Amino acid sequence: MRAVAALLAVIWLVPLAWALDTALKPESETTRIPVSWLVSGMSLDAFGRAFADGSLMAWLGNSLLVGVAVTVLTVAVTSLAAYGLSRTRFRGRNMVMALLVAGIVIPPQVLIVPLFAEIVGLGLADTYWALILPQVVLPAMVYVLKKFFDGVPRELEEAAVVDGAGRLRVYWSLMLPLARPALAAVAIFTFVTTWNNFLWPFVAVSDPRLMTFPVGLATVQSSYGVRYAQVLAAALLGGLPLVALFLAFQRQLVTAIKG
Amino acid sequence: MNRSGFWFVVPFLVLYAAFLIAPMVIGLGASVTDEGITGHASFVGAANYAELFQDPAVWSSLGHTLVFTVVSTPAIVLVGLAMALLANRATPERWLYRLAFFAPYLLPVSVVVLIWSWLYQPGFGLINDLLTRLGLGEVGWLSTDGMAMTSIIITTVWWTAGFGFLLYLAALQEIPRQLYEASALDGATPFQQLRRITLPLLSRTHQLVIVLQVLASLKVFDQIYLLSGQGGVPGVRSIVQYIYESGFTRFRIGYASAISYVFFALIAAVALLHFRLTAPKASKGAER
Numbered sequence: 001m002r003a004v005a006a007l008l009a010v011i012w013l014v015p016l017a018w019a020l021d022t023a024l025k026p027e028s029e030t031t032r033i034p035v036s037w038l039v040s041g042m043s044l045d046a047f048g049r050a051f052a053d054g055s056l057m058a059w060l061g062n063s064l065l066v067g068v069a070v071t072v073l074t075v076a077v078t079s080l081a082a083y084g085l086s087r088t089r090f091r092g093r094n095m096v097m098a099l100l101v102a103g104i105v106i107p108p109q110v111l112i113v114p115l116f117a118e119i120v121g122l123g124l125a126d127t128y129w130a131l132i133l134p135q136v137v138l139p140a141m142v143y144v145l146k147k148f149f150d151g152v153p154r155e156l157e158e159a160a161v162v163d164g165a166g167r168l169r170v171y172w173s174l175m176l177p178l179a180r181p182a183l184a185a186v187a188i189f190t191f192v193t194t195w196n197n198f199l200w201p202f203v204a205v206s207d208p209r210l211m212t213f214p215v216g217l218a219t220v221q222s223s224y225g226v227r228y229a230q231v232l233a234a235a236l237l238g239g240l241p242l243v244a245l246f247l248a249f250q251r252q253l254v255t256a257i258k259g
Numbered sequence: 260m261n262r263s264g265f266w267f268v269v270p271f272l273v274l275y276a277a278f279l280i281a282p283m284v285i286g287l288g289a290s291v292t293d294e295g296i297t298g299h300a301s302f303v304g305a306a307n308y309a310e311l312f313q314d315p316a317v318w319s320s321l322g323h324t325l326v327f328t329v330v331s332t333p334a335i336v337l338v339g340l341a342m343a344l345l346a347n348r349a350t351p352e353r354w355l356y357r358l359a360f361f362a363p364y365l366l367p368v369s370v371v372v373l374i375w376s377w378l379y380q381p382g383f384g385l386i387n388d389l390l391t392r393l394g395l396g397e398v399g400w401l402s403t404d405g406m407a408m409t410s411i412i413i414t415t416v417w418w419t420a421g422f423g424f425l426l427y428l429a430a431l432q433e434i435p436r437q438l439y440e441a442s443a444l445d446g447a448t449p450f451q452q453l454r455r456i457t458l459p460l461l462s463r464t465h466q467l468v469i470v471l472q473v474l475a476s477l478k479v480f481d482q483i484y485l486l487s488g489q490g491g492v493p494g495v496r497s498i499v500q501y502i503y504e505s506g507f508t509r510f511r512i513g514y515a516s517a518i519s520y521v522f523f524a525l526i527a528a529v530a531l532l533h534f535r536l537t538a539p540k541a542s543k544g545a546e547r
Contacts, residue, residue, distance in 0.1 A: 006352075112502070
């Protein structure tokens, strides 16, 4: 059993190891036949060139900006909505709940064409807003947080309300701190999804200066030509931050996916 | 009292209306017009819908999408389950399994496609090099439509099996250890424990993983579009890709919207079927 596990793990790691190996080779060695893992002159040069190229840093910067903006907006908007739905009974609440379920079923892929027409109509084409705003709508996250708030005993809140704290105060200084693990899960899940999202950012901007990392990397794939070491170095530099993030936040991510 | 609750929901509703309801309405409106690149649109009734049912490209891209879904889903689910069973034992190298199995899922699609098109290269590609060394011939992984679909599915299994792995792993860790200890005392073999304890207790997770996987597979676009060279190869084109091409390379906004709506109906039907199938079971569970 242990041998099978190790074998499967090795098979799963080989593509990544081979990409790293190629990125460490001099360009002239990358297409040599027969293939060999170790060649003379292996170095970090390709990584240096990928950094120096400038566009990689710009894409990563855009991905970070868009990822953080979408995450902050999502956590703020979904936690407010989840609190409202969990703790109050207002007119139209059932309709909002129905909208949530409907929103979970609508695949973003079917919206790209009309959404793009709308973004052009709003004058937002080729702006950061076009990348950020349409990615914020995450009904599933409201659902996850509402379930969490439902599980918080009401007595805690009633004590605070008796003390004269307003609803917004209760939300901000009592519920949000309590919900920290759930919020972290939502934040990490949102960030990973946004960072890796391809189709919408690919459609939404055509200005190369606004491209996120997945889109930029896909568009240069052909224009880098035969510089395989450099393009694989760029791919690894952009791909590995999330793997590092995962190692740091494993548990929250699992909670988010299960929710 | 508690009317104030409505205001908590307002920011969400504004975004929801602007970027979910509005495009749904715009798309429905566009789907009954001949809207194109000029922005000018005249009403054409159900013509787009009539056309799409006669369009061989709709049927072929739907076919590719279904083939992709039907072949990749069982593979991804089984590999994910196997990974979870293998990694769930208390060994010192457990962290390594988690990293190896889940790391690919965290990579953006363009990184995945770059790595795999590198592996699939003729001649100096790692896979063909191995085949040559073993005395087997080279395979043109991306050169024919049939092989390209196979290669796309292999890549997808590598990329996304980690998702099911994580869900299964979490479910496995919730199974009480006593069940295994007690059954071991009764002389159960590990294989019997797997068949009689582990797999039955994972049934809810099976359902969840399969449904999420089917829904995700039906929406496939990224890896097919990128691995087939971004040119829209008709032989592997998925339905979402056909929507993309109709809207953004042929600029037929109206027609693309009509296909989107029919596709949405298909997805909604699968989701409803899932709710229908699981709802009675869930209530039975609650009674116990």
